[in-house]
Amino acid sequence: MPYSKVTGIVTRYVDYKENDRILSLLTLERGRIDANARGCRRPKSPLLPAAQPFVYGEFELYVSKDRATVNQASIQESFFPLREDAERFAAASSAMQLAHEASQEEEKNTDLFYLLYYMLTFLSYGEAAPQDLFLCYLSKYLDVIGYRPVLTSCIQCGRDLRSEPEVFYSISACGAVCPSCSTGAWAVSKTSLEAIRRMILLDFRDMDRVKISDRFRGELFRILSGQVEHFFDYGTKALAYYTDFLKQIRLIENKTQTNGENLL
Ligand SMILES: [Zn+2]
Structure with missing residues (x-):
């Protein structure tokens, strides 16, 4: 069957030849697929609007000899x-990059697809603060790709931590100690x-309900981004879209005010 229809999000593109563009699609049905949108950079190409990052839609692919070509695309969103x-764009760019890097060719990961889909949806149309959505995204990201932190018992000795007055977190062990x-x-x-535990358990459709107190944002960001950077070579680069933005904002804010909590 050379033709197949997939539901996907464009997570990356590379311009190719004179007018082509190779799209990486995170698909619901088959994980990541790299497909050539042939001629899409011609101004009148019907594929041009769909050959952009963040686009979610239906893609009809023609597959022959391991190569996929985009035959048609219909944009849903x-x-x-x-x-x-700028902040929402930066957070979305980091989220998209992290999802792209974790997606495997022809390896379905429905949760990863929905995580990115709802993240982009709520960053675009939701009420939650982008920083809180991002912390929720990172918690769930670790979970859906198989690196769920251990949070209620000591990851080293197994002791129940719920009645311990003092707890610690080990990045190298991926859990509380x-x-x-x-x-x-x-x-x-x-x-x-407890916030990480709850964010992991939250339904993707409820991510927009997350609300984190200023007091804990910095600590959560340190744990979650540290965990992503520890496990994945691509982590620092993918996070940088958002962390660079936050650093710039902090510089600007520090010039105009001295109080207020910052994420970094
Ligand atoms: Zn212990």
């Missing part, structure tokens, strides 16, 4: 509001660990 807000096992680990608040 281009998440246009992202282009009108008790005081006796805390060498090389950070002291963290139990509230942050």
Whole structure:
């Protein structure tokens, strides 16, 4: 069957030859597919509007000899509001890059697809603060790609941490640890660990309900981004779209005010 229809999100493109563009699609049905949108950079190409990052739609592919070509595309959503807000655009770029890197060719990961889909939806049309959505995204991201942190018991000795007054977090072990096992680990608040646990359990469709107190944002960001950077070579680069934005904002804010909590 050389023709197949997939539901996908464009997570990356590379211009190719004079007028082509190779699209990476994170698809619901088959994981990542790289497909050539032939001639799409010609001004009147019907494929041009769909050959852009963040586009969600249906793609009809022609596949022969391991190569996929986009035959037709129908856009369901281009998440246009992202282009009108620098912070939301930066957060979406990091999320998209992380999803792209974790997606495997022809390896279906429905949760990864929906995680990115709802992240882009809520960054575009939702109410939640982009920082909170991003923390929720990172918590769920670790879970859906198989790196769910251990949060309620010590990952080293198994001790139940729920009644411990003091808890720590170990990036290298990917989980919480008790005081006796805390060498090389950070002291963290139990509230942050509970927040990660709840965000992991939250339905994708409810991600927009996440609301995190200023007091814990920095700590959560440190744990979650540290975890992503520890496990994946691509982590720092993918996170940089958003972290660079936040650093710039902090520089600007520090010049105009001295109070206020910042993520980094
Ligand atoms: Zn322990």
